[in-house]
Amino acid sequence: MKKLLTLAAIAVVATAFFMLDLHHWLTLEGLKSGLSQFEHWRTQSPLLTAGSFFLLYILVTALSLPGAAIMTLAGGALFGLWQGVLLVSFASTIGATLAFLVSRYLLRDWVQSRFGARLDAINRGIERDGALYLFTLRLVPAFPFFLINLLMGLTPIKARTFYWVSQVGMLAGTLVYVNAGTQVAQLEALAGILSPELLTSFALLGLFPLLAKKVMGLIQRRRVYARWQKPARFDRNLIVIGAGAGGLVSAYIAAAVKAKVTLIEAHKMGGDCLNYGCVPSKALIKSARMAQQMRQAERYGLNATEPGFSFRTLMSRIHEVISQVAPHDSIERYTELGVDVLQGHARLIDPWTVEVRVHDGQIQRLTARSIILATGASPAVPPLPGLDETGYVTSDTLWETFAKRDTPPQHLVVLGGGPIGCELAQSFGRLGSKVTQVVHGARLMPREDEEVSTLVQTALQDEGVHVLTEHTALRTERRDGRNYLICRDREQEVRLEFDELLIAVGRKPRLSGYGLETLGIETDHTVTTNAYLETLYPNIYAVGDVAGPYQFTHTAAHQAWYAAVNALFGQFKRFRADYNVIPWTTFTAPEVARVGLNEQEAIERGIAHEVTRYGLDDLDRAITESERTGFVKVLTEPGKDRILGACIVGEHAGELLAEFVLAMKYGLGLNKILGTIHTYPTWAEANKYAAGEWKKAHAPKVAMKWLARYHAWRRG
Incomplete structure (x- = not known):
């Protein structure tokens, strides 16, 4: 209501301004005809006239009324150059700031909520360089200043920044106009003030801040490298440290474009994903799923049976799967591709030199024009007292530790409620372990919508996993030959017995031991990089888990393209890493897959959205497979089919998500998905039916009524 009243008040003042023909006085002819009267007022009451002029200028500018240029001329005509500049400079800046604040108050929330997803890049740019952009615009009078005021009000720029930048930036144009006002009698039109030569000068002046920024960037780069001696020549075009997903893709791209590249890995080729994460965990999930299907065989008209298996054999299969995938990431393959692969520990000596302690004990030093850090992450382990005594495993160490067991853990406690903890808790529960999952x-x-979390938790609990939320781990103890995790809930301490404790509370980037401290490369949980994935040193890049903001294999590979191309060809063109469409999947049963915004994030960020939902219990293929749990949920712009995000919970959710990822990447809406033929009966039809639900909700009701009448008429 307050906003409506404010808008109504502005509309009344603006209407009165035109209805009373006041705009006539804010034309060049009006100024000339009334100049003698204005001078009489100034002679009689100089302070009152100056004050009235000052307030009127603020009002005209604040309400974005036409005539600010004429009033600037009047400032010169009435008060002379210096007093006119003083009055106009402050009045115009105060008025512009008021217009900015009015725009922010009335429109910003609405604009950001409706178009927030598309404005993210602009908002980030304004937060980073808003003062520079505003200063550039203010220096060029050809830009409509009132429009700048209103548009800047819709951005995150701070009001005080807007004020002082406007004060300084408009000064040059104010001087020109006020000076022209001192000769107003000779002016025939406003166009006479800004000659082509003067406009060109202003345009060049407007480019100055941008050029200055480039020059300052070059100076800062030189300053960063000042204490280092740059090699006269380089051994390599690129050195990549770490042979996980980010490092492998970086090296592959470099070799593909015929650059000389060295890839250094301290441990196993393929990194965490191949050896400890994606590959072994999915092999485990498959075995656990088969065991669960045997127990639930009655759902498919078969006799249910309790699966019998050798846990040692099951773990051997997982290691066999790793060995079958390993050739894709092997030294031999990358050597054939043209990559020089070294196995050893790498350490930065200076911005271009890497020292490699090879496994045979030798030390090599290599130089390269560019370096990419792809050192990955390792499981985070909280400093719980007693861990050294009771022992524990992580998602990295369990594969070797459990491979020595003849049976699954009898009592497994999983500490952590994220994707890794949920996947492993469910899998070991299906393999016969008594699993307790402890969640802080x-x-x-x-990070998922609450209904998604609830559905996953219900699924785990139905299968026998004991989920304890709002429990804080305090310590571990060993008593009478037994291990215990001590937690605290809201009221008391809880003692949980275990024979294996799996810690899955997240992963921390590998930051130490690579010479980052020596070079002064900034870290804050991850290596600090800019939009181009450059660190403090523009020739040193970081990708993957060590750089963030996502810890996914496919994101590391995605970043690797940007880092490799920028490292090798950045002198011609640099590319900002694009995180607009990042998908991910949690491989529980049911699977959880999502891309873009979910409902929780949209609400937190105040982004206007509509939710369309289709339940898989209605899908023919889900019915035939007795897998009816889950749904497809799509967020769209209000009244439009543009996809803001999608979340799929259910069988094959990770595969189903790809259609929405493609649609979001290339700007295809739900109408396009609805118009695409999907094979019957498939799981992918769920996406089409979700699009159909959106179409049904947005069917034009009035047109439908007229169509009904038309068909009735056709029937006679």
Whole structure:
């Protein structure tokens, strides 16, 4: 209501301005005809006239009324150059700031909520360089200043920044106009003030801040490298440290474009994903799923049976799977591709030199024009007292530790409620372990919508996993030959017995031991990089888990393209890493897959959205497979089919998500998905039916009524 009243008040003042023909006085002819009267007022009451002029200028500018240029001329005509400049400079800046604040108050929330997803890049740019952009615009009078005021009000730029930048930036144009006002009698039109030569000068002046920024960037780069001696020549075009997904893709791209590249890995080729994460965990999930299907065989008209298996054989299969995938990431393959692969520990000596302690004990030093850090991450382990005594495993170490067991852990406690903890808790529960999952927060998978977390938690609990939310781990103890995890809930301490404790509370980037401290490369949980994935040193890049903001194999590979191309060809063109469409999947049963915004994030960020939902219990293929749990949920712009995000919970959710990822990447809406033929009966039809639900909700009701009448008429 307050906003409506404010808008109404502005509309009344603006209407009165035109209805009373006041705009006539803010034309060049009006100024000339009334100049003698204005001078009489100034002679009689100089302070009152100056004050009235000052307030009127603020009002005209604040309400974005036409005539600010004429009033600037009047400032010169009435008060002379210096007093006119003083009055106009402050009045115009105060008025512009008021217009900026009015725009922000009335429109910013609405604009950001409706178009927030598309404005993210602009908002980030304004937060980073808003003062520079505003200063550039203010220096060029050809830009409509009132429009700048209103548009800047819709951005995150601070009001005080807007004020002082406007004060300084408009000064040059104010001087020109006020000076022209001192000769107003000779002016025939406003166009006479800004000659082509003067406009060109202003345009060049407007380019100055941008050029200055480039020059300052070059100076800062030189300053960063000042204490280092740059090699006269380089051994390599690129050195990549770490042979996980980010490092492998970086090296592959470099070799593909015939650059000389060295890839250094201290441990196993393929990194965490191949050896400890994606590959072994999915092999485990498959075995666990088969065991669960045997127990639930009655759902498919078969006799249910309790699966019998050798846990040692099952773990051997997982290691066999790793060995079958390993050739894709092997030294031999990358050597054939043209990559020089070294196995050893790498350390930065200076911005171009890497020292490699090879496994045979030798030390090599290599130089390269560019270096990419792809050192990955390792499981985070909280400093719980007693861990050294009771022992524990992580998602990295369990594969070797459990391979020595003849049976699954009898009592497994999983500490952590994220994707890794949920996947492993469910899998070992299906393999016969008595699993207790301890979660510090109020629910599992807190980054997902609450209904998603609830559905996953229900699925785990139905299969026998004991989920304890809002439990804080305090310590571990060993008593009478037994291990215990001590937690605290809201009221008391809880003692949980275990024979294996799996810690899955997240992963921390590998930052130490690579010489980052020596070079002064900034870290804050991850290596600090800019939009181009450059560190403090523009020739040193970081990708993957060590750089963030996502810890996914496919994101590391995605970043690797940007880093490799920028490292090798950045002198011609640099590319900002694009995170607009990042998908991910949690491989529980049911699977959880999502891309873009979910409902929780949209609400937190105040982004206007509509939710369309299709339940898989209605899908023919889901019915035939007795897998009816889950749904497809799509967020769209209000009244439009543009996709803001999608979340799929259910069988094959990770595969189904790809259609929405493609649609979002290339700007295809739900109408396009609805108009695409999907094979019957497939799981992919769920996406089409979700699009159909959106179409049904947005069918034109009035047109439908007229169509009904038309068909009735046709029937006679």
